[in-house]
Amino acid sequence: MTGLVLLAPGLPDSLLTPLRASGLNLQTLKGAPSPEQAEATTAYVVFGGSPASADLVDALPNLKIIAVHGVGYDGVDVAHARSRGVVVTNTPDVLTEDVADLALALTLNTLRALPAAEHHLRSGRWGAGERAPLTRRASGRRYGVLGLGRIGAAIARRLEPLGGSIAYHSRRPVEGVAYAYHDSPESLAEAVDVLIIATPGGAATEKLVNAQVLAALGPDGVLINIARGGVVDEEALISALIEDRLFGAGLDVFAHEPSVPQALLDHPRCVLTPHVGSATVETRAAMAGLVVENLLAVLSGAPAITPVSA
Numbered sequence: 001m002t003g004l005v006l007l008a009p010g011l012p013d014s015l016l017t018p019l020r021a022s023g024l025n026l027q028t029l030k031g032a033p034s035p036e037q038a039e040a041t042t043a044y045v046v047f048g049g050s051p052a053s054a055d056l057v058d059a060l061p062n063l064k065i066i067a068v069h070g071v072g073y074d075g076v077d078v079a080h081a082r083s084r085g086v087v088v089t090n091t092p093d094v095l096t097e098d099v100a101d102l103a104l105a106l107t108l109n110t111l112r113a114l115p116a117a118e119h120h121l122r123s124g125r126w127g128a129g130e131r132a133p134l135t136r137r138a139s140g141r142r143y144g145v146l147g148l149g150r151i152g153a154a155i156a157r158r159l160e161p162l163g164g165s166i167a168y169h170s171r172r173p174v175e176g177v178a179y180a181y182h183d184s185p186e187s188l189a190e191a192v193d194v195l196i197i198a199t200p201g202g203a204a205t206e207k208l209v210n211a212q213v214l215a216a217l218g219p220d221g222v223l224i225n226i227a228r229g230g231v232v233d234e235e236a237l238i239s240a241l242i243e244d245r246l247f248g249a250g251l252d253v254f255a256h257e258p259s260v261p262q263a264l265l266d267h268p269r270c271v272l273t274p275h276v277g278s279a280t281v282e283t284r285a286a287m288a289g290l291v292v293e294n295l296l297a298v299l300s301g302a303p304a305i306t307p308v309s310a
């Protein structure tokens with residue numbers, strides 16, 4: 001008997017379908033768990049970044065695993081879960097290339113203002129003889145990656161053929177990497193034209209990209225964020241964009257998703273996507289497969305396939 005697998009509300013069909021096919025006993029959590037649910041629950045499944053609080057862990061005495069559908073587990077109190085003997089798993093590696101693709105796409109779209117150019121054409125302004133505004137070159141620029149982990153490194157690999165320079169900041173230099181290392185986000189921002197964020201979210205990186213970092217990036221600078229919205233001081237970003245102290249931003253993540261500030265929606269040099277870094281058919285299938293494998297392993301008493309190490 002594997003007990004009850006509680007599902008956070010709103011999980012996508014790409015995950016629900018393989019979960020239903022797994023033979024596990026599933027129920028969606030609505031509000032607080034009932035006493036019967038709490039007693040029976042051995043697993044909890046959440047979408048990456050969604051909350052799985054210490055209170056919830058405490059309410060589920062037989063919980064063995066929190067399976068996160070995503071690589072970022074900033075919504076889970078991992079230390080507390082561990083203290084209660086609960087394994088937390090995520091889905092690393094399988095989504096790296098897709099998220100890096102999106103970061104490159106946002107970079108090119110922001111520098112070359114492709115959504116605005118397309119709107120110019122579709123709205124008939126080109127046909128009426130009006131030229132689209134000039135944009136910014138992508139090749140030969142100075143790129144900075146904030147967080148040179150799995151995704152950050154895959155982004156850097158994609159930037160290499162553009163023929164510019166690549167620098168990075170993580171909390172410590174990465175061994176064997178030839179890119180220039182900067183010991184702070186501000187120093188990195190000062191040295192580059194395009195700053196691409198690929199750190200985890202959570203308390204440790206909250207507003208890591210603040211007004212000072214944006215000022216260091218400067219009025220020709222571009223900010224790309226595929227990490228978590230909370231890593232950027234969104235108010236400071238909006239001010240910098242509105243006051244032309246930053247050229248543009250390409251954002252897949254926002255501070256209070258799914259709400260997106262009107263100022264960003266209205267800004268002509270922002271390219272915005274609805275947190276779709278890993279949202280391809282292939283990657284979502286691989287992520288769902290890993291969630292199911294982790295559940296089946298832990299619930300049968302075997303070690304998790306991809307436990308988080310933090």
Ligand code: NAP
Nearest residue numbers: 072147148149150151170171172199200201226227277278
């Ligand atoms: P990872 O391999 O753990 O890489 C994270 C990198 O960030 C590491 O290089 C780490 O290096 C650095 N880092 C951590 N804390 C830092 C800090 N306080 N200051 C500076 N650098 C810091 O993780 P990943 O697989 O590349 O994923 C990165 C993140 O991308 C995830 O956590 C998630 O939030 C986000 N993500 C977004 C999407 C999307 O749909 N947009 C999809 C997947 C993932 P050090 O530890 O040496 O500092």
